[in-house]
Amino acid sequence: MASSLYGGAEVSNQFIGSYNFRVYIQGSFDPAEGIVRMSPLVANTESFEFRSGRDLTVRRGPGRVSFDDVTLEKVYKLTDDTWARWRDDMELGKIERKTLVIEFLDANGGILKTYHLTNAFPVRWETPGLDATSTEVGLEKVTFRVENIARIDTPTTSSALTSS
Secondary structure (H helix, E strand, C coil), rough: CCCCCEEEECCCCCCCCCCCCEECCCCCCCCCCEEEEEECCCCEEEEEEECCCCCCCCCCEEEEEEEECEEEECCCCCCCCCCHHHHHHHHCCCCCCCCEEEECCCCCCCCEEEEEEEHHHEEEEECCCCCCCCCCCEEEEEEEEECCCEEECCCCCCCCCCCC
């Protein structure tokens, strides 16, 4: 049984391509330009062990939740130093945490899934490596530490994050 239309073809399962996504950074109406790669979103749950009274069975329970850092790579441009300035501010003690919004898109640009990465701040910034024999475009990398990754079930517009 087909559940929806995807890219003009009726399908029973919507697969999400890893090539079609948008990233918004809090304070901007527009998606961040030139982002070509993002590391996976990873959530971790610690576990703990316990015993009750004379029970010889070791029980396990879920503990604290943490999230891995997220790395974004974008085309390195002479006119765009937004990430470098954010990182410079961090080094000067001006800590500014922002929400990042990741939208997974279908072939027509419709939102399939949305994730909010809250209280993000840059912990690593890299310029592109240089290679005189290469014809590849340079990629700037920034790694963000995040406090929470929340999946938003209903597609939302990212313009709600325009307040800084």
